[in-house]
Amino acid sequence: MKASRKVGLIKPSAIRKMLELSAGMENIVHMEQGEPSFNTPTHILAAAQAAMEDGYTHYTAVSGTRELRQAIAEKLEKENGINVDPQTEVTVTSGSQEAMFSAALGFLDPGDEALVISPHYPAHFEDPLLAEAKPVAIPTSAENNYKIEMEKLEDKITDKTKMIWISNPSNPTGHVYPREDLEILADVAKRHDLIVLVDEIYEKIVYDDAKHISLASISGMESRTITVNGFSKAYAMTGWRIGYMAAEKKLSSTLRTLHYYSTLCPNIISQKAALAALTGPQDCVREMVAEYDRRRGLVTSELRKLRVCSCPIPKGAFYVFPNFSKLEKNDETLAAEILEKARVVTVPGSGFGKAGEGCLRISYSSEYEQVEEGIKRIVSYIESKT
Numbered sequence: 088m089k090a091s092r093k094v095g096l097i098k099p100s101a102i103r104k105m106l107e108l109s110a111g112m113e114n115i116v117h118m119e120q121g122e123p124s125f126n127t128p129t130h131i132l133a134a135a136q137a138a139m140e141d142g143y144t145h146y147t148a149v150s151g152t153r154e155l156r157q158a159i160a161e162k163l164e165k166e167n168g169i170n171v172d173p174q175t176e177v178t179v180t181s182g183s184q185e186a187m188f189s190a191a192l193g194f195l196d197p198g199d200e201a202l203v204i205s206p207h208y209p210a211h212f213e214d215p216l217l218a219e220a221k222p223v224a225i226p227t228s229a230e231n232n233y234k235i236e237m238e239k240l241e242d243k244i245t246d247k248t249k250m251i252w253i254s255n256p257s258n259p260t261g262h263v264y265p266r267e268d269l270e271i272l273a274d275v276a277k278r279h280d281l282i283v284l285v286d287e288i289y290e291k292i293v294y295d296d297a298k299h300i301s302l303a304s305i306s307g308m309e310s311r312t313i314t315v316n317g318f319s320k321a322y323a324m325t326g327w328r329i330g331y332m333a334a335e336k337k338l339s340s341t342l343r344t345l346h347y348y349s350t351l352c353p354n355i356i357s358q359k360a361a362l363a364a365l366t367g368p369q370d371c372v373r374e375m376v377a378e379y380d381r382r383r384g385l386v387t388s389e390l391r392k393l394r395v396c397s398c399p400i401p402k403g404a405f406y407v408f409p410n411f412s413k414l415e416k417n418d419e420t421l422a423a424e425i426l427e428k429a430r431v432v433t434v435p436g437s438g439f440g441k442a443g444e445g446c447l448r449i450s451y452s453s454e455y456e457q458v459e460e461g462i463k464r465i466v467s468y469i470e471s472k473t
């Protein structure tokens with residue numbers, strides 16, 4: 088049987104490819120996935136258990152339960168400065184990945200163009216492709232502190248441009264965009280009448296003095312921003328498949344149409360768990376972030392010992408994105424060699440777009456001891472080659 092033409096437009100993610108390459112290999116250290124090492128906090132588990140016992144085993148409203156949408160709207164107002172109506176402007180999704188899928192199919196027609204701030208999360212490029220639109224990468228670089236430049240955006244705008252996609256904090260770079268850059272994005276979006284999808288799934292994982300700012304809180308952006316967020320990273324809930332999208336009423340209505348046909352409604356038990364995550368104690372988040380910070384310190388200080396590596400210190404998420412161009416080796420070859428010889432799974436930077444070439448994405452979301460072992464192996468392998 089032949090797969091559809093649409094499937095032929097997209098490619099599997101580099102993360103999945105590396106995982107497949109490592110399958111069956113022994114003594115492997117995993118540094119490829121953004122999978123929190125922590126279990127979901129116990130008060131969240133308890134809420135899910137109680138929900139099951141209390142008979143919460145049925146469909147909910149398409150957009151999610153009223154109580155969860157209300158809690159999300161309150162969170163958005165209090166923490167993000169975004170005002171949304173929980174009835175019409177918040178939709179609970181089966182993970183934030185689903186939200187992006189709905190946004191691409193909901194707003195992009197064949198031939199439309201979507202600007203993608205790059206290096207980018209793979210779905211930000213592939214989802215527009217699936218909608219038969221053209222993703223147009225806007226390269227940013229570590230040398231320029233991943234700055235979003237007005238000229239680069241303006242340069243790529245055509246009469247087909249309809250959207251901009253960005254993750255803030257960024258996966259893969261860990262960069263947290265300052266207000267100044269978000270203002271540039273907002274200015275361009277308003278002048279050219281564009282919708283911006285901002286993926287804020289790492290908003291709570293920020294370090295040092297970094298402050299996450301929501302794009303939709305910038306004046307004039309509430310009506311044209313789709314804010315995507317979820318529970319996977321902040322609350323260690325990847326397996327629960329629960330997230331949300333918030334957008335102005337008309338945008339939300341389109342998103343909900345797509346959402347209905349792909350999922351009908353989000354999982355009710357996960358919704359009860361997500362409600363407990365939002366309304367319960369937040370020290371679990373602070374504790375996990377403090378531990379990620381400890382791992383970040385270890386990974387960056389080890390990598391910075393290497394003469395051939397330049398490693399910006401990320402202020403968010405749980406990835407480092409060091410550049411190994413000085414090795415004069417293609418990043419895919421480097422990742423394959425590190426897997427084969429050092430037995431550590433990383434992801435080649437080019438898997439996050441051309442702007443990521445020469446880099447590796449290394450995740451420090453696994454246990455400290457694993458991160459320590461993995462980074463030790465990578466460093467000693469590279470030292471042995473230089």
Ligand SMILES: Cc1ncc(COP(=O)(O)O)c(C=O)c1O
Nearest residue numbers: 121182183184208258317319330
């Ligand atoms: C930037 C970004 N967005 C979205 C997702 C998917 O999140 P969810 O588990 O909510 O679907 C990930 C997962 O790694 C991610 O890194």
